[in-house]
Amino acid sequence: MVKIVDVAREAGTSVATVSRALNDNDRVDPRLAARVRAAAEKLGYRPNHLARSLRRQRSNLWLLIISDIEVAFFTSVARGVEDVAVANGYSVVLCNADEDETKESKYIQLAAAEHAAGVIISPHSTQTQIDRLAADSIPVVVIDRSLAAPVDWVMVDSRGGALAATEHLIRQGWQRPACVTGPRSAETAMLRRLGYEDALRAAGIRTRRVTHRSFHLDGGRAGAASLLDRDRPPDSFFVANAALALGVLQELHARGLRPGRDVGLICFDDAPWAPFIDPPISVVAQPAYRIGTQAATLLVDRIGGTAEGPPRRVVLGTDLILRESSVHP
Amino acid sequence: MVKIVDVAREAGTSVATVSRALNDNDRVDPRLAARVRAAAEKLGYRPNHLARSLRRQRSNLWLLIISDIEVAFFTSVARGVEDVAVANGYSVVLCNADEDETKESKYIQLAAAEHAAGVIISPHSTQTQIDRLAADSIPVVVIDRSLAAPVDWVMVDSRGGALAATEHLIRQGWQRPACVTGPRSAETAMLRRLGYEDALRAAGIRTRRVTHRSFHLDGGRAGAASLLDRDRPPDSFFVANAALALGVLQELHARGLRPGRDVGLICFDDAPWAPFIDPPISVVAQPAYRIGTQAATLLVDRIGGTAEGPPRRVVLGTDLILRESSVHP
């Protein structure tokens, strides 16, 4: 292993100068700097990140703590985060909290122990504790959901998207839209429900048909079943994410109900397979990749100290993509 | 920040003993150890991973370098890896090489620079260079594809799965099966093609209808188009992964060909949406999560030094899941 003293010897200078030259410190003679770079090149010098981080009391690692890695939305977010991180010389540790508070808090501890340069998190709940990070002055950017603490965040206009989707169902002619959404603890689940209710209110529909379930296929199936078993069952569904929608689809299929003919269906989250379902599914598309890049950019600014002061909040808009599942015959 | 000396003072002992007690070294008096742990607890001591790693010349980070994070298969693998890693006190840095050799080699460099404890990689090609890791004696486990170098690996029986899938098509009564597979540089693409050809040979079918494309939706679409434009077009398709299958589906749809009626279709990789496509897609399912846990287990053994000696190879079997797309009317 070739280290900084070896480069110094080769370049005929001191370790201090090598360090400065290689870290683009300007207080070094351009010609000497060139000699240093040549020496480093020649010897194949690779800085030891561990030593640097120990000295600086900060690593070049980000922790990206997401609530469910198997949700395609988060995968795209991760991509966006990673692209920006790598471009800025950081590496991303992807942590899957699995909607589990214990796991989540372990990862927050880990961020502190590893002296992470920053953290991007989609918190389990608005009560998620990030004091440990604040205490070590590790910058945090929150995505997808908000947080009680005063931090930067990037969200999608869930309520607006849900409103647009439900309005669309009503305008199509569906009379009794229902809402299958996520757990009450998830802010997005609540916001999407609220958007749904906004639309009903605007249309003068009194009956709210709502069910809260876990954000999974099984939840969707059970939710649809419970709704359909009611006295005056819904004739259409606004579903709060793609996994839930798969479950709703399954239940509809089991009952011989075809979307776009017998019932209306639209869901939050576009997915690569949505156009191929029978029938193709109408969706509210979220700019997942951009959420990732935006969050990462905010984090870079905070770490660099470019951004001081109060939290910044970014809200990205959604797109309504209409396919056949929401058509009223 | 409370450090090891603080704990030593509190417990009335030396830093060496604290280090030993906290790292479960047995050469320490149980009662003293208890006192140390109590002191650490009381002061809220958190070991500094950076310092530890610098001293040990090895961090507790794994790099998981996958070829495409948006492929659901790799997401499940990642989950498996992470679960085992965390259970063993490691953290996983997820790196998305994006089927790009340059990115891949940067991540391999990174593993060295960060003194990663180990690396799990789905290499871009069999020629991927991992010397840099061997040089730093960082253990490597290869997944999904093989590698020229002598390392541990975990794979799925691609050839066998492809054979079973194609045999199934033929047994259904399809006469002219085609194969839409990935790039020649991807070993899985080649193996799946070979399995397909094994089945044709066994059935006495002479004409091979094969196209190699990138493992993406667009590749599938273009591949299906080129095959269907031939003089004697295929009447059925064995497709080498789920993304490709979506593209094939798109092209079939555009031409008014319905799987399970006009053509036969089966693909590698199960996906949560496969049962909901019109018609539901028959697939060769891979045990993705288990591939992850297996690879991680091999890595843990290598790091711990439990496993010395020659490379170990794990080949996991596939499951044929039959739905409607492969039915011959």
Added chain:
DNA sequence: GTGAAAGCGCTAACAC
């Protein structure tokens, strides 16, 4: 603009 030297927090070799 450059160099000498301290020290980040920890582990492990060595001495007892």
Added chain:
DNA sequence: GTGTTAGCGCTTTCAC
């Protein structure tokens, strides 16, 4: 079984 201490490789004062 326990303590003393060197040193992992780097950055960053401080002195010149």
